[in-house]
Amino acid sequence: MQIFKFGGASVKDAEGVINLGRIVSKHQGNPLLVVISAMGKTTNLLEELVFAYAKHGGNAFDLLDRAKQYHHGIMEALFPDSSHPVYNDVANRFVEIEWILEDEPMDPLDYLYDQIVAVGELVSTTIVSHYLNTIGLQNAWVDARGLILTDNTYREARVDWTATESRIQSELPGILANQLVVTQGFIGSTSENFTTTLGREGSDYSAAIFASCLGAESVTIWKDVPGVLNADPKWFDQTELIPELSYLDAIELTYYGATVIHPKTIKPLQNKNITLHVKSFIDIDNGGTQIRATQESLPVPSFIFKVNQVLISILPKDFSFIVEDNLSDIFSRFHQHKIKVNMMHNSAVSFSVSVDNTGENVQGLLDDLKTRYDVQHQNGLELITIRHYNQQTIDRVLIEKAIIMELKDSYTCQLLVRKLTA
Ligand SMILES: Nc1ncnc2c1ncn2[C@@H]1O[C@H](COP(=O)(O)OP(=O)(O)O)[C@@H](O)[C@H]1O
């Protein structure tokens, strides 16, 4: 049994869906579960819609129209017969958003977010499932919300592994024995059947959850890159493909921000010794990257870049030391504002952290910290992480950059830098 995961980039247009069909058809005859994300940038669009609705912004209906038109364009290219049932099925999915928008936004934002944003995945899988049927790949469309059970931490729901495993094991093997299964990434539901999401880019994690609960042979994530490279090609000109990666190196790379795989994906696979393949959906016969149990360490130094960092320096107001009770108070404030720490350093009198500048959340955190501490911050910084670094790699990334904070251990070097202006 294998799991394939197709992200938004792979199904961003009709050609992408046709290509997905080509890839899946090569695996005909073998049990296969296909996990699919929302098409293209649909999640961003629906996210914008949620915020417009919550602020009574007025353009929520315009944004909904944009989402409908985008999917309509893809359907017209795939289903020339305008009476094909896919049109009705997709319209019904969007009606769920319309119903919400017609009422005043009374519910908490994070709850509304999940009810609306999940429609992206429900629509994409509806289109793909119908398309696969039209090309002779009979499949069962399965609602992941009936299988992946979570708590009610909307937008970052935690999986109830026991309930999820029992649901998946009782429902899926029977279907998979006879048919290809198409389901959604990123979404789940609470025990009261309210829709939840697993955190942005969470479809990779969904694929890992299904694989773990089904004891799959492998998971393949189909990407717009040849596999895991030693740096994001959007930032680096000369990248190298890493053909084989240990679970540990993969966990470390994704933890430090390599966005090619969602950070929560690897651990459930490592626990069950399931190989993760990262392959190109453009060059499908290329081997890509295999992530599995291996003693091999990374063959090349790897680079992770994070821009738009804020360095927050926190000092007790009374010049006392930064002691454990301060640290525990500081961390709980970060947790309340849902801010993830990317790099941290503490000295006797101050504690400094670098975080993603997520706008309102960071401002809220700064205001909150200032009630108890002296707080300084610097915007516009870059965080560079090098795994398996050496001096040459450090020199390479520091051209025209000034170091603000530096941390090194045996394998990893983190540099928080400011770009020097001429
Ligand atoms: N180390 C890396 N190797 C390969 N790609 C990377 C790496 N780090 C970041 N990326 C980026 O990840 C992108 C693929 O992830 P993403 O756009 O989230 O795909 P999907 O929508 O299919 O989930 C690539 O286009 C690339 O820019």
Ligand SMILES: N[C@@H](CC(=O)OP(=O)(O)O)C(=O)O
């Ligand atoms: N659609 C969701 C989940 C996801 O994982 O998407 P992708 O596979 O395109 O990164 C998001 O954009 O966050």
